[in-house]
Amino acid sequence: MSVLIFIDQVDGHVKKASLEALTFGADVAAQTGTTAEAVIIGTVNDDLVDLGKYGVKKIHQVSGNGFNQFDSQVYVNAIAQVATATGATVLVFSNNVNGKALAPRLSAKLKAGLVSGAVALPETSNGFIVKKNVFSGKAFANIAVNTAVKIIALSPNAYKTTAIDGKAEVVSFQAEAATPKVKIVSVNKASGEVPLTEAEIVVSAGRGLKGPENWGVVEELAKLLHAATACSRPVADAHWRPHNEHVGQTGIAIAPNLYIAIGISGAIQHLAGVNRSKVIVVINKDPEAPFFKAADYGIVGDAFEVMPKFIAAVKKLKGVA
Amino acid sequence: MKILVCISKTPDTTAKIAFTDNNTKFDTNGVQWIINPYDEWYALVRAIELKEADAATSIHLVTVGGADAEPIIRKALALGGDEAIRVNADSHDSFFIASQIAAIAKDGNYDLVLAGKETIDYNGSSIGGMVAELLDLPFISLATKLDVAGAQATIVREIEGGEETCEAALPLVISCQKGMAEARIPNMRGIMAARTKPLKVVEPVAAESLTSVAGFALPPAKAGVKLVDPENVDELVRLLHEEAKAI
Numbered sequence: 001m002s003v004l005i006f007i008d009q010v011d012g013h014v015k016k017a018s019l020e021a022l023t024f025g026a027d028v029a030a031q032t033g034t035t036a037e038a039v040i041i042g043t044v045n046d047d048l049v050d051l052g053k054y055g056v057k058k059i060h061q062v063s064g065n066g067f068n069q070f071d072s073q074v075y076v077n078a079i080a081q082v083a084t085a086t087g088a089t090v091l092v093f094s095n096n097v098n099g100k101a102l103a104p105r106l107s108a109k110l111k112a113g114l115v116s117g118a119v120a121l122p123e124t125s126n127g128f129i130v131k132k133n134v135f136s137g138k139a140f141a142n143i144a145v146n147t148a149v150k151i152i153a154l155s156p157n158a159y160k161t162t163a164i165d166g167k168a169e170v171v172s173f174q175a176e177a178a179t180p181k182v183k184i185v186s187v188n189k190a191s192g193e194v195p196l197t198e199a200e201i202v203v204s205a206g207r208g209l210k211g212p213e214n215w216g217v218v219e220e221l222a223k224l225l226h227a228a229t230a231c232s233r234p235v236a237d238a239h240w241r242p243h244n245e246h247v248g249q250t251g252i253a254i255a256p257n258l259y260i261a262i263g264i265s266g267a268i269q270h271l272a273g274v275n276r277s278k279v280i281v282v283i284n285k286d287p288e289a290p291f292f293k294a295a296d297y298g299i300v301g302d303a304f305e306v307m308p309k310f311i312a313a314v315k316k317l318k319g320v321a
Numbered sequence: 322m323k324i325l326v327c328i329s330k331t332p333d334t335t336a337k338i339a340f341t342d343n344n345t346k347f348d349t350n351g352v353q354w355i356i357n358p359y360d361e362w363y364a365l366v367r368a369i370e371l372k373e374a375d376a377a378t379s380i381h382l383v384t385v386g387g388a389d390a391e392p393i394i395r396k397a398l399a400l401g402g403d404e405a406i407r408v409n410a411d412s413h414d415s416f417f418i419a420s421q422i423a424a425i426a427k428d429g430n431y432d433l434v435l436a437g438k439e440t441i442d443y444n445g446s447s448i449g450g451m452v453a454e455l456l457d458l459p460f461i462s463l464a465t466k467l468d469v470a471g472a473q474a475t476i477v478r479e480i481e482g483g484e485e486t487c488e489a490a491l492p493l494v495i496s497c498q499k500g501m502a503e504a505r506i507p508n509m510r511g512i513m514a515a516r517t518k519p520l521k522v523v524e525p526v527a528a529e530s531l532t533s534v535a536g537f538a539l540p541p542a543k544a545g546v547k548l549v550d551p552e553n554v555d556e557l558v559r560l561l562h563e564e565a566k567a568i
């Protein structure tokens with residue numbers, strides 16, 4: 001019996017979302033008296049042995065021809081083989097981009113109940129109940145999983161990683177490769193930027209900034225704080241900023257440690273995507289802006305005057321000239 | 322080309338989220354229902370655009386829900402669906418719902434099955450992937466663009482930190498999000514036409530439910546905002562650093 005965690009990789013690196021999944025999976029294993037094992041597809045530059053510090057004991061590495069590019073059918077086939085071989089009773093994914101492509105497929109393949117967007121360890125005193133986000137962050141649901149094998153897709157930034165002493169044993173797993181039916185023809189990545197869903201800090205702005213030419217202060221503050229940038233829906237609709245920065249009920253839902261909202265009114269649909277942020281700062285010239293009700297800290301003021309001061313103060317704190 | 326679009330009924334984005342029956346049921350009192358925005362704005366409108374480019378295309382809609390889902394199906398027909406199928410069942414289990422859609426999809430021999438990336442109520446983002454697995458078809462998730470030429474589709478999908486372009490032969494299952502199309506509103510002609518378009522009601526096929534809802538909870542309320550003087554932004558940075566320990 002095992003808890004099997006899927007380790008996602010991006011360009012040869014294991015990302016934070018997977019470290020959270022590993023920690024979570026190890027804690028589920030401790031809770032259910034089983035061992036935490038993991039599966040990774042493809043090769044990585046990072047030292048997999050070292051991932052043992054997140055509590056995983058054994059990592060099954062699937063590689064070779066046929067596993068060089070992402071294809072949900074090929075990947076799920078391989079993961080299912082590892083799950084069977086390790087007698088996995090709980091499978092853990094991050095509910096990130098690849099997790100959303102894989103976990104539902106695997107759920108249907110194994111007839112294993114899936115909880116996606118989980119935010120806490122399962123409650124196992126009476127059945128197997130997992131708390132997840134619903135109504136776009138406006139509420140939680142407790143979902144009972146009624147199957148022998150269970151799948152949990154963990155919401156990014158919902159579970160803290162903890163590192164202990166430990167090394168993982170890395171074994172190669174000979175999986176039968178299914179024929180890929182999807183061909184990737186090109187990849188387009190914004191290099192060097194912090195991905196929005198993984199960011200600890202997000203600096204976001206809305207229509208209050210008047211036009212795309214005024215985003216310099218947003219980018220500067222984001223850079224100083226190692227933050228990702230985001231925006232409200234009308235800003236993306238007007239093509240002031242790219243679609244993938246649009247947060248909210250119909251955009252991306254995020255849960256950073258700190259969310260800084262500049263010139264955003266705080267409409268209910270916007271709040272839905274950001275209200276799981278731990279600390280919210282609002283800068284808005286209208287004291288009646290609804291966002292202040294959801295904020296922890298606020299400045300009622302003109303963003304064009306406040307932002308340069310904000311940037312100067314952060315520079316002072318960070319000791320940057 | 323035959324396209325099947327999955328349509329789900331969700332509460333309006335401004336709906337008050339509250340629960341009844343000892344926090345086990347969503348309080349539908351006073352709630353306005355809409356087509357799940359991802360299903361409507363992206364999956365359905367893109368299907369309509371593909372039909373506009375190739376008149377030989379037909380668009381079928383499928384929803385799994387009770388009779389109270391019919392107004393939103395009529396709206397989807399008014400936007401441009403040709404006919405609709407309602408599977409008469411109420412379920413919150415993704416696998417049960419996906420099993421129903423897969424059964425309809427199998428019967429209809431569709432070239433494309435389009436779903437929204439998730440519903441704005443249960444946020445499962447599960448239906449597309451499950452349907453694909455049940456039909457043993459490729460699944461392309463979180464697509465932001467879709468073009469079809471003959472039996473070949475070109476799709477742009479979100480990946481971690483960017484996007485990738487991929488190609489696959491039909492049939493395919495795709496989950497759709499922002500970028501696919503621009504939202505539309507139905508016109509009078511569409512609304513009139515929708516009244517007489519076929520809306521078939523079928524009973525569900527036998528399928529398991531793998532999960533059930535045990536209860537709901539609301540997040541704790543915020544303590545209230547601490548306002549800082551705009552002339553003293555240093556104080557905000559100090560608070561964020563020392564009190565909130567966020568920077």
Ligand SMILES: Cc1cc2nc3c(=O)[nH]c(=O)nc-3n(C[C@H](O)[C@H](O)[C@H](O)COP(=O)(O)OP(=O)(O)OC[C@H]3O[C@@H](n4cnc5c(N)ncnc54)[C@H](O)[C@@H]3O)c2cc1C
Pocket residue numbers: 205206207208209231232233234235246247248249250251262263264265266267268269270273283284285286289301302303304334358
């Ligand atoms: C079905 C549906 C789904 C939606 N989904 C989303 C979603 O996912 N995400 C989303 O963001 N929105 C969404 N919306 C739109 C949402 O209702 C709001 O219209 C939108 O969030 C407003 O964006 P905004 O705050 O940038 O602009 P506005 O509402 O125009 O607010 C601008 C704010 O900037 C302030 N301001 C102006 N000038 C300054 C200045 N110089 N300094 C400081 N502050 C200033 C103003 O006081 C105001 O509060 C959705 C709407 C619908 C109907």
